[in-house]
Amino acid sequence: MTANLSDEAKSHLLNESTHFDGAYAFEKIKPEYYLPALEVAIQLAHQKINDIKAQREPADFENTILALESSSEELEKVATIFGNLKLTDGTPEYSKIGESFYPALSKFYSDVSLDMDLFKRVRSVYDHLQTLPDEEMRRLTEKTYLSFKRNGADLLETDKIKLRQIDQELAMLGPKFSDNVLAATNHFEMEVTSSQDIAGLPPSTLEQAKSLAIAKGKSNSWIFNLQAPSYIPFMTYAQSRPLREKMWRAFASRCFGDKFDNQEITLKIINLRHDRAKLLGYDTHADYVLEQRMAEKSSRVETFMNKLLTPSMAAAQRELADLKQFAKSIDGIAEIAPWDVAFYIEKLKQDRFAFSSEDLRPYFPLNQVIEGAFTIAKKLFGIEFSLRNDIPTYHPEAKAYEIKQTSHAHSFVGLLYLDLFPRETKKPGAWMAPYRDQGLSRGLIRRPHISIVCNFTPPSKETPSLLTYDEVKTFFHEFGHALHGLMANCKFRSISGTNVLWDFVELPSQLMENWVEVPEGLEIFAKHYQSGEIIPPTLIKKVLDAEKFMAGWYSLRQVQFGLLDMKWHSTNPTQIKSLAAFENQALSGSRILPVPQDSNISCSFAHIFAGGYSAGYYSYKWAEVLDADAFEYFQEKGIFDPKVAGLYKTWILEKGDSLHPMVLYKNFRGREPDENALLRKDGLI
Numbered sequence: 001m002t003a004n005l006s007d008e009a010k011s012h013l014l015n016e017s018t019h020f021d022g023a024y025a026f027e028k029i030k031p032e033y034y035l036p037a038l039e040v041a042i043q044l045a046h047q048k049i050n051d052i053k054a055q056r057e058p059a060d061f062e063n064t065i066l067a068l069e070s071s072s073e074e075l076e077k078v079a080t081i082f083g084n085l086k087l088t089d090g091t092p093e094y095s096k097i098g099e100s101f102y103p104a105l106s107k108f109y110s111d112v113s114l115d116m117d118l119f120k121r122v123r124s125v126y127d128h129l130q131t132l133p134d135e136e137m138r139r140l141t142e143k144t145y146l147s148f149k150r151n152g153a154d155l156l157e158t159d160k161i162k163l164r165q166i167d168q169e170l171a172m173l174g175p176k177f178s179d180n181v182l183a184a185t186n187h188f189e190m191e192v193t194s195s196q197d198i199a200g201l202p203p204s205t206l207e208q209a210k211s212l213a214i215a216k217g218k219s220n221s222w223i224f225n226l227q228a229p230s231y232i233p234f235m236t237y238a239q240s241r242p243l244r245e246k247m248w249r250a251f252a253s254r255c256f257g258d259k260f261d262n263q264e265i266t267l268k269i270i271n272l273r274h275d276r277a278k279l280l281g282y283d284t285h286a287d288y289v290l291e292q293r294m295a296e297k298s299s300r301v302e303t304f305m306n307k308l309l310t311p312s313m314a315a316a317q318r319e320l321a322d323l324k325q326f327a328k329s330i331d332g333i334a335e336i337a338p339w340d341v342a343f344y345i346e347k348l349k350q351d352r353f354a355f356s357s358e359d360l361r362p363y364f365p366l367n368q369v370i371e372g373a374f375t376i377a378k379k380l381f382g383i384e385f386s387l388r389n390d391i392p393t394y395h396p397e398a399k400a401y402e403i404k405q406t407s408h409a410h411s412f413v414g415l416l417y418l419d420l421f422p423r424e425t426k427k428p429g430a431w432m433a434p435y436r437d438q439g440l441s442r443g444l445i446r447r448p449h450i451s452i453v454c455n456f457t458p459p460s461k462e463t464p465s466l467l468t469y470d471e472v473k474t475f476f477h478e479f480g481h482a483l484h485g486l487m488a489n490c491k492f493r494s495i496s497g498t499n500v501l502w503d504f505v506e507l508p509s510q511l512m513e514n515w516v517e518v519p520e521g522l523e524i525f526a527k528h529y530q531s532g533e534i535i536p537p538t539l540i541k542k543v544l545d546a547e548k549f550m551a552g553w554y555s556l557r558q559v560q561f562g563l564l565d566m567k568w569h570s571t572n573p574t575q576i577k578s579l580a581a582f583e584n585q586a587l588s589g590s591r592i593l594p595v596p597q598d599s600n601i602s603c604s605f606a607h608i609f610a611g612g613y614s615a616g617y618y619s620y621k622w623a624e625v626l627d628a629d630a631f632e633y634f635q636e637k638g639i640f641d642p643k644v645a646g647l648y649k650t651w652i653l654e655k656g657d658s659l660h661p662m663v664l665y666k667n668f669r670g671r672e673p674d675e676n677a678l679l680r681k682d683g684l685i
Contacts, residue, residue, distance in 0.1 A: 013037040013081065014044075014074045016442065019391060020402075023415060023449065024081060024435060026394040031093050034082050035100055041075035042108050048072075049118060059121035061132055065141050066440075068122070069492060072108075073441055079105055080435055085394055086175075087427045088419060088453055090182055098175050106171035110164045113151035122148055136658045140492045143657070146292070152280060159279050166276045173269050177255075178427065178610035180262050184254040185226045186424050190246060192222045200239035202358045205230070207460040226251050227422045228429075229457040232468075235342040236357065248339035252599035256580075262603040263579045269609055270573045286570040289615035294503045294622070294661055298570050301618050305566070307675070308621055309559050309590060311684040315552020317592055323348060338593060341553075349549055355542045357468055363539075364472050365529040366420065366456065366465035372525020373479045376515050380645040381487065381653075382406045383413055397421055398451075403486055414438070414486040417451035420475075421458040421465070429606075430454040430474050432481035432498070432509075439493030448497060450485040452478045464529060469543065473513045480512030481505075487653035496656040502616045504661035506623030507630065508652060514631040517547055520639055548683040555682055558621055560590045564601060565608045565617035579603070621678070626665065628677035633669055 012029050014037060016022040048071035055063050082101060086094045112118065126145035132138045152163045191213070192198055198206060208229060209222035216223060224230045224247065231251060238244050255262035273285040282288040286298045295301045320336070327333040327344045336344065350356050374385040383403050391400035397420070403413040417435070422428075431453050438448040454474060459465040467475070481498060484505075490496035498505050515521035519540050526535035567586035576582045583602050607613040630648070637644045651668040659667075666672060679685040 013078050014041060020388065021412070021415060021447065021449075022436075023391045023400070024394075025392060027392040029081065029394075031097060034078065034097050035104075037078045038075070038082075038101060038104055041072075041078045042104065045072040045075045045108065046111075049112060049115070052121065053115075053117050055121075059124040061125055061137055061141065064121045064125050065137075065144050066492075068118070068144065069140065069494060070440070075105075075108070077436075084433045084435065084451065087431075087433070088395065088425075089423075090179065090425045090427060095175070095179050099172070102171040102175055103168050106167050107164070110151075110167050113148055113153055114155070114160045114163065116153065119148045119153035136491050136495065139495050139658050143495060150280065150288070150292070155279065163276065163279055166272050166279070170269065170272050170276075173265055173272070174610045177262055177265050177269070178606055180255050180260040180265070181604045181606050181610070182427055184258060184260040184604070185428055187258075187260070188226050188250045188254075190224045190243065190250075191218065192224065192243070193220065197240050197243055198222055198238070200237045202233060202237055202361075204358075204361060204457060204460070204463065204466055205233040205237070207462060208458065211460060226254070226428075228455050229422060232342075232470075235339065236346045237343070241340070244339040244343060245337070249596065249598060252338070252596075252601075255603040256600035257598070262609075266579060266602055266609055267573070267576065270568055270576070273569065273614065274573050284570045284572070286566060286615040289502075289569070293501050293616065293619070295618070298566060298615075301562075301566055304622065304675075305559055305562050305618055308555065308678075309563075311679060312552050312555040312559055313590065313592070315684055316556040317552075319550050319553050320592055326351070336593070338595060338599075341593070345550055345553075349546055352549070353542045353546045355539060355546075357470075359539065360469045360526075360535075360543065361466040362528050362530070363526040363535045364467040364469070366459075366467055368525045368527060368529070369467055369472050369475055370418065372521075373476055373512075375524050376521060377479075377483060378406065379640050381483070381649050383487075385416065388415075391415065393417060393419075395419060395423075397423075412447055414448040414450060416482060416486065417449070419451065420454045420456050422455040426453075426455065427606075428455055430478050432478045432485065434485050434497065437493040437497050437499065438485070438488035439490055439496045441493060445491065448485050448488060450482045452482050454478065466529065469516075472516050476512045476516055477509045480509035483512070484508040484653055487649060488656050489654035490656045490658055495658055498656075500657040501661050502612065503619035503622045504626075506620055507626045507665075510620075510623050510627040511630055511648075514627070514634070515639065517544065518639060519544070551682040552684060555621075555684065556590060556592070560587055561601070561605075561607075562618035562621060563587070563590060564605075565613065566615060568602070568608065569615040625675055625678045626673050628681040629673040630665075630669065631681075632674075632677055 012025045013033050017025040019025060048067070052064060052067045052071065057063060082097070086098060122145050125141055129138055129141055132141060152160055155163065192209075198209075206222060209224050212225070213219065213221040213223040224234050226247075231247060234247055235244055254260070257263070277283070277285045277288040280288060282291075284298070290297055290301065295304065323341070323344050324336050326348045327336055327340060330347065333340065346357060378384050382405060384406055385401045385403050388400045388402045393400050399418050401416045401418070403416060405411045405413055433451045433453065434448060435451060436446060436449040439445065452475070456467055456471050456475075457465055485497040488497035493499075519537070522540055523534055527533060564583065564586050579602060580597070580600060583600060602609075608617055613619070634641065634644050647668050651664050655664050662672065676685060
């Protein structure tokens with residue numbers, strides 16, 4: 001790398017921009033700026049850290065903990081922008097930059113976390129924790145101390161060298177895993193030329209497939225791919241069983257024995273995580289991770305998951321038997337295969353509830369869904385959203401919104417970026433990502449800048465973007481994460497917003513989904529895109545009646561992912577000889593449908609091998625318990641009850657990680673969560 005950074009690059013990546021509230025000048029940031037900006041930012045951070053260590057005064061909160069919190073502000077900005085844009089615009093150029101960017105970043109954080117002189121000052125403040133005057137100062141001090149402790153600050157020097165090497169390797173392997181999943185997803189395309197082969201597919205899906213074909217110079221074809229807006233409708237509606245099988249096998253075998261194979265990378269990641277945990281004094285990576293989770297221990301996770309597994313498995317077996325009988329009765333299918341499941345679930349749902357998922361699309365134009373989420377947030381929390389065309393975004397499809405509090409003289413809350421359609425360079429899935437956390441930055445308490453990124457059905461020449469019901473719920477899910485970031489009201493960035501224990505972070509996201517599962521929520525925004533007709537009560541009833549349909553099957557699927565994740569990270573990897581055999585063994589007690597040998601979950605399981613969910617995927621179900629219990633509170637008082645919404649805003653959305661999450665939850669709810677709330681919600685008890 002070179003520190004030859006132009007003044008222009010410096011102003012856009014290191015200094016605060018002149019845009020509204022310091023919004024990033026995305027339009028002026030060029031890929032060639034990142035590496036020199038990173039080097040300069042690392043130098044600045046090291047200078048500030050050296051100043052902390054050179055202090056002659058005894059260590060205290062201001063000169064050590066707060067100074068350390070502020071030491072890498074420029075570096076965090078560069079890393080955040082690069083990391084977020086690599087996910088939304090993962091070009092080969094970004095991947096190439098990442099090969100140098102992530103090891104340099106990892107080395108910096110290793111240098112800091114393994115610095116014994118710095119750790120001694122941090123420990124000195126921690127030793128007098130109870131003398132600090134407020135809870136946020138105590139919480140930040142505790143988190144800072146534990147971060148050093150859990151990252152090897154007091155290891156022997158030889159072990160520190162080993163830890164550095166492990167962290168460097170992991171810093172490269174995660175992005176490589178993710179790059180392979182994206183490449184494998186983009187690599188597969190299925191061209192269809194016969195109208196018989198597209199039978200059953202809805203017009204919106206065919207329009208997208210035709211547009212893709214035309215864009216590739218094949219005007220007499222339809223092209224389908226593994227991106228969610230193409231893959232999911234195909235598997236749900238395509239009558240051609242052979243083509244469903246072809247699509248399913250392509251999706252289920254991504255990065256497993258193909259040119260983007262992740263088997264070796266997966267095993268390397270598992271071994272390195274295990275070695276790292278052992279170096280730090282833990283038996284397994286799961287033990288290391290769960291020490292800083294609400295669940296605390298792998299045994300508690302296993303108990304929790306097994307409590308869900310038993311009723312989920314029983315319900316799923318009954319549901320599968322119904323599905324098999326139905327498929328045989330209408331199509332003579334002797335045995336259901338994995339590529340049949342989504343298709344016959346939809347058929348059975350239509351038969352049982354007299355509606356199709358496609359019946360809902362006309363009532364969910366994207367812009368109305370967005371406005372609906374904004375309206376619900378205003379009713380609950382007194383905030384309003386305004387589109388700001390003068391604030392630059394990182395892509396033409398992205399939009400920026402300013403959020404204000406309707407009370408308190410319309411005080412500024414934050415910025416929200418929305419980027420909602422798929423691109424070949426964009427990571428699949430949906431996520432919320434902060435560009436700037438709320439809290440102290442450059443000497444001032446700053447408001448947050450948050451993004452929501454999704455891959456929804458895009459508009460066509462004939463229709464606007466019309467979402468499926470599941471896509472609506474996905475948007476509300478990510479919107480819940482965004483509210484957690486936007487409504488934060490803490491002093492320090494590293495304990496504000498979504499910087500909470502990992503099995504607590506999904507509560508705000510999953511709770512927001514409930515407002516599209518009740519008539520009072522749907523009626524706010526579900527209006528026909530052509531006639532403006534509010535979704536009929538009869539259709540709402542069918543939708544809500546169908547919410548518990550196949551609940552056991554879907555619950556079992558999430559439990560399987562959680563069990564697989566926990567098995568990977570609580571097993572000594574020296575015992576693992578075959579990735580495929582290990583996965584099959586891990587899932588043997590929860591599978592009720594035979595799975596072809598050429599399929600594999602782990603090799604494209606980016607959540608746990610390239611995201612932050614290692615030994616933490618269970619947290620989705622854990623948070624579902626919290627969300628089910630929390631929404632019961634809203635239902636008891638009224639889903640827009642100002643008192644309950646106020647308690648939720650005060651104790652969950654605003655407090656971040658300033659207190660332990662169970663304390664926050666009890667302050668909101670008045671008691672600990674009832675674990676049976678989720679089973680009641682799903683109709684499993």
